[in-house]
Amino acid sequence: MDTAVCFECVEDFYLKKIIEDRGEPRRCSVCGEERNNAFTVNELGKLMEPIMRKHFCHGPEVKKFGDNDEEWWEPEGEPISWAVQEVLGQYFEFEDEIVDAVIEAENCWPQDGDECFWDNTSSYIESRIKLGHYFAEWQYTLDELKHKRRFFSPSARTLFEKLFDDVDDLKSWEDDQPVVINFCLLIRSYLGHASAFLNQC
Numbered sequence: 001m002d003t004a005v006c007f008e009c010v011e012d013f014y015l016k017k018i019i020e021d022r023g024e025p026r027r028c029s030v031c032g033e034e035r036n037n038a039f040t041v042n043e044l045g046k047l048m049e050p051i052m053r054k055h056f057c058h059g060p061e062v063k064k065f066g067d068n069d070e071e072w073w074e075p076e077g078e079p080i081s082w083a084v085q086e087v088l089g090q091y092f093e094f095e096d097e098i099v100d101a102v103i104e105a106e107n108c109w110p111q112d113g114d115e116c117f118w119d120n121t122s123s124y125i126e127s128r129i130k131l132g133h134y135f136a137e138w139q140y141t142l143d144e145l146k147h148k149r150r151f152f153s154p155s156a157r158t159l160f161e162k163l164f165d166d167v168d169d170l171k172s173w174e175d176d177q178p179v180v181i182n183f184c185l186l187i188r189s190y191l192g193h194a195s196a197f198l199n200q201c
């Protein structure tokens with residue numbers, strides 16, 4: 001019988017809902033219940049693969065240093081099993097089967113020369129910064145600014161401090177230039193010579 005997991009045994013709120021809505025009654029390999037709607041591991045893999053593809057990428061090669069001045073390059077990141085656990089938010093004993101199902105869901109044939117994205121030897125990192133909690137904070141802050149404490153909003157101060165705290169030191173990932181450009185220097189370079197206004201800078 002196929003390994004399966006029922007909606008009751010899934011912790012993630014959205015995944016639980018998907019399995020409850022789209023699954024079929026099957027024997028759950030976690031709790032043993034047969035009447036709950038459940039997803040087989042293959043169905044789970046098919047659901048997870050495109051989601052994982054959006055949120056993870058191959059880790060870049062980074063230089064490592066060992067004792068005796070040894071140097072070598074190795075890919076940064078974690079194995080696919082880590083990415084699977086990140087997406088599920090919990091560990092299942094049959095994690096290996098879920099990993100295999102995700103790899104299979106890619107529908108990639110290395111024997112035919114395909115370069116597969118998922119395999120058991122590559123390393124992965126998250127490709128997107130999680131912004132969810134910033135949106136929640138932003139909504140709360142907007143509400144406070146609009147309806148409560150317009151000028152001395154403590155949540156606005158906290159949020160902006162967090163967002164811009166080290167902005168002066170941040171550099172662009174692409175060209176190593178500072179992300180903050182001094183406004184006066186910039187307009188000086190555009191306009192060439194000083195006006196009364198520029199002299200204020």
Ligand SMILES: [Zn+2]
Nearest residue numbers: 006009028031
């Ligand atoms: Zn169950």
